[in-house]
Amino acid sequence: MGIEKNPIKSIEWIITDRCNYECSYCFQRSYAKRSHCSDEVTEASFGLFASLEGRWHIKLIGGEPLLHPRLLEMSEKIVEYGHCLSTTTNFSFPIHRLTEWSMQCGDRLVSVTASLHLNQVQSLTDFVGKCVAFNRLKSPGTHFAVTSVVTEDNFEQLKEIERDLDREGVLFAYQVMRVGGRFVKYPPEIEEHIGASLATNTSSLRDHRLFGTLCRTGELFFKIEVNGDAYRCLMPQALYSMGNITRGTFKRFARPLPCTSLICTCTTPANRNMILYGQKAHLWETVLAGLGGLPASLPHLSGKVRSRIRRRFRSR
Numbered sequence: 001m002g003i004e005k006n007p008i009k010s011i012e013w014i015i016t017d018r019c020n021y022e023c024s025y026c027f028q029r030s031y032a033k034r035s036h037c038s039d040e041v042t043e044a045s046f047g048l049f050a051s052l053e054g055r056w057h058i059k060l061i062g063g064e065p066l067l068h069p070r071l072l073e074m075s076e077k078i079v080e081y082g083h084c085l086s087t088t089t090n091f092s093f094p095i096h097r098l099t100e101w102s103m104q105c106g107d108r109l110v111s112v113t114a115s116l117h118l119n120q121v122q123s124l125t126d127f128v129g130k131c132v133a134f135n136r137l138k139s140p141g142t143h144f145a146v147t148s149v150v151t152e153d154n155f156e157q158l159k160e161i162e163r164d165l166d167r168e169g170v171l172f173a174y175q176v177m178r179v180g181g182r183f184v185k186y187p188p189e190i191e192e193h194i195g196a197s198l199a200t201n202t203s204s205l206r207d208h209r210l211f212g213t214l215c216r217t218g219e220l221f222f223k224i225e226v227n228g229d230a231y232r233c234l235m236p237q238a239l240y241s242m243g244n245i246t247r248g249t250f251k252r253f254a255r256p257l258p259c260t261s262l263i264c265t266c267t268t269p270a271n272r273n274m275i276l277y278g279q280k281a282h283l284w285e286t287v288l289a290g291l292g293g294l295p296a297s298l299p300h301l302s303g304k305v306r307s308r309i310r311r312r313f314r315s316r
């Protein structure tokens, strides 16, 4: 059993499904026709954040989160309630907007990740220049890094970008591509190079099978969708749904519960120390927890996933 690290209480708040980019690989298909979270969901989220004890780390995500018209107010409220915030953005906005927002949040903006989408960025030189400028102008307490999904085709180009950014003191991390909900394996020369610069915790998730492992998601980590539905983590599974924050059905789990997903690519919960590696629930507890959570989660599980879960229960 590994040394247990302190969990960082966190929420992923999906404030919009819209995006100004059209990446062909976008699993959310976050294009212009999608919606921002409504005023009702925004107000319910504020109420929830105000009720949370201690400091929570609230990550604003999308789509492209910086498109939300109430972004500044959302950031202000999060700070006012004593929490901190972070975001992952495609970094397409002008540098003055990015720095103004960063200044407004100060050190409570603990992390900004600029996600580089090579096929959407108009000028790579401008993108790199903006990253260098932001790194200089941001609040000292804000961690800043650039990430990009590596493929066999873009590997050499990303290596060059990594070198350019490194020269300017900007962190760069490779993201591993996911296909069918799983991390892919690259040829050895790519694996060897990216090994030291992988987005944090990718390796630990790649190396473990977590079904039945106790996980604090649902208790100390959850995500809120644009429509106010709340979920334990990013992997649809039997124990998944936490209700809806606008309908009075939202409920946090009271303790760590077993993972009922056959795969896990949830790097953020892993980075927040939610997964209790090596601590497996008893099989009966996993089965009961899974069956208890199944009715609320059924709409999110495909028939294929449901039958794979049933097979797994039978084979243990």
Ligand code: SF4
Pocket (backbone or CB within 6 Å): 019, 020, 021, 022, 023, 025, 026, 027, 028, 029, 030, 031, 062, 063, 064, 090, 117
């Ligand atoms: S930038 Fe992100 S959210 Fe927008 S289309 Fe690309 S992958 Fe999707």
Ligand code: SF4
Pocket (backbone or CB within 6 Å): 210, 213, 215, 216, 217, 232, 233, 234, 235, 258, 259, 260, 261, 263, 264, 265, 266, 269, 270, 274, 275
């Ligand atoms: S999929 Fe990952 S984050 Fe989600 S419950 Fe399982 S171990 Fe935890």
